[in-house]
Amino acid sequence: MAPQRLSSAAEYKSLLENYDTWMFDCDGVLWHGDRLIDGALEVLSLLREQKKHIIFVTNNATKSRKNYKKKFDSLGVEASVEEIFGSAYAAAVYISSVLKLPKDEKVYVIGMDGIEQELAEEGVAFEGGTDPADNTLAPFSLKNFKPDPAISAVLIGLDTSINYTKLSKAFQYLNRPASEGKSGKPVHFLVTNQDPTYPAGDGLLPGAGSISAPLRYSLKKDPISLGKPGKTMLDCIQAKHHFDPARSIMIGDRLDTDILFGQAGGLSTLLVLTGVTQESEISGPDASPIVPDFVTASLGDLRAAI
């Protein structure tokens, strides 16, 4: 089954009529690095004029929602913190509300300050992250390592300060017999998202999924992923905003995260080709099995509905 290619003004108009809640991936849809996608601002304004419900859903866990809003501000994109959902926030909510981590247990973090801020806001104690003691290329000594029995989860996101000390500590916690931890249970293995790469302004670089890959490989275990396409992110959104999936659409540039996320939640999906997905992935012999409902070249195309 092929997706519907949108091209006429009538098609874009009917899209506007059919959906009340519009969920957007950001990088590759609204902007590339520090450059807005042509027409994105006008389309968002049009949706706001029509009183549509707008939600931004990002796997970027390097920034908290508050800091991510600064990115919107800097590009002149109207957004409130309540409209922004990031995978670091989804992870923090999962740990506090689903795992219900007791207050005297802690999370070992491989990641940047976005994760730390979201954990702190949810009242979850943590170690690692931006702690200078772990941000080092000095040799790691297993002999001198004193594992903290209070660690009962390891959470990994994109961390551009990844190093062998962080990997070794996370490995020790995740490989520890359940009996040696305070909780008496195996340590939870969590990742903010599994994106293999992310679009830096000037090209692709290894993403959060690559940062956790050494642990998946050495432990032969798969983590629980909290970002897109996982269901936890949508549960977070549903808990704060009440949307009707049948009247909602997810717009993204990535089939294996954005489109799969929308489909798993029963939303309609629109793929834009301004990001990582190539034309060859949606038609022809190498097409992906993940098929969006609609495809358009760029979000800016929706200006035709005016």
Place this chain on the structure above:
Amino acid sequence: MAPQRLSSAAEYKSLLENYDTWMFDCDGVLWHGDRLIDGALEVLSLLREQKKHIIFVTNNATKSRKNYKKKFDSLGVEASVEEIFGSAYAAAVYISSVLKLPKDEKVYVIGMDGIEQELAEEGVAFEGGTDPADNTLAPFSLKNFKPDPAISAVLIGLDTSINYTKLSKAFQYLNRPASEGKSGKPVHFLVTNQDPTYPAGDGLLPGAGSISAPLRYSLKKDPISLGKPGKTMLDCIQAKHHFDPARSIMIGDRLDTDILFGQAGGLSTLLVLTGVTQESEISGPDASPIVPDFVTASLGDLRAAI
């Protein structure tokens, strides 16, 4: 089919009669970190008295053969550099003799000085490795990165200074269109070995396979592995020593590297239980499909043959 459990003096004696060439894995077989396995020295002396051909085969690529010999010396184990085969050496031989890398092309290295020394001895030019410019936790700027068109292979081994700059550079080279490199061909993706973990003196830590895992994951490509259980290592040994596989035995502590390596080369295999393999992996419902010919608790057991 179950392996033969050795226990009687007659069984150990017949082992000595049946094999002329004895190949040994080192860590977990001869020693643990800085501690010799009980009886290992006597067994090696016995084999030398009987004019057996002794070869040491290690996936450790952090040391060159010359530096690895110092480890033997420090523990009082007789060995010559010619008897030692490491995965860094196998990788260097593969690049110079099989890939026949032209002298004006280079290898980008993620790894330690063992790899650099073996590449230099084989006359292979390289970048990265222990270069201070790459051993940094400073942010990596794709914009300021000037890829070297002469790089036509990326070689990855255990690197306890692994960081995001190294991963990003390797990703850029391996993801580069063939047309942009000097060779006009896709960049070779090579690893010294795929061991998920390695036995540090005080427990397990992430191994070489974990260091290359981010690139396998982000590129969705599998590398060529030069260490055990790969065939390249045995080809290197065969080129220097001429052994008859039917009269040779491989002794190791790891089913998926040592034992598989011996089996792939048509050698007999002896598993010792002084390393990473547990009893439950060779018998019972969770037994591995990799079955050695013989099993004994420790190399020291062979003293019974005297």
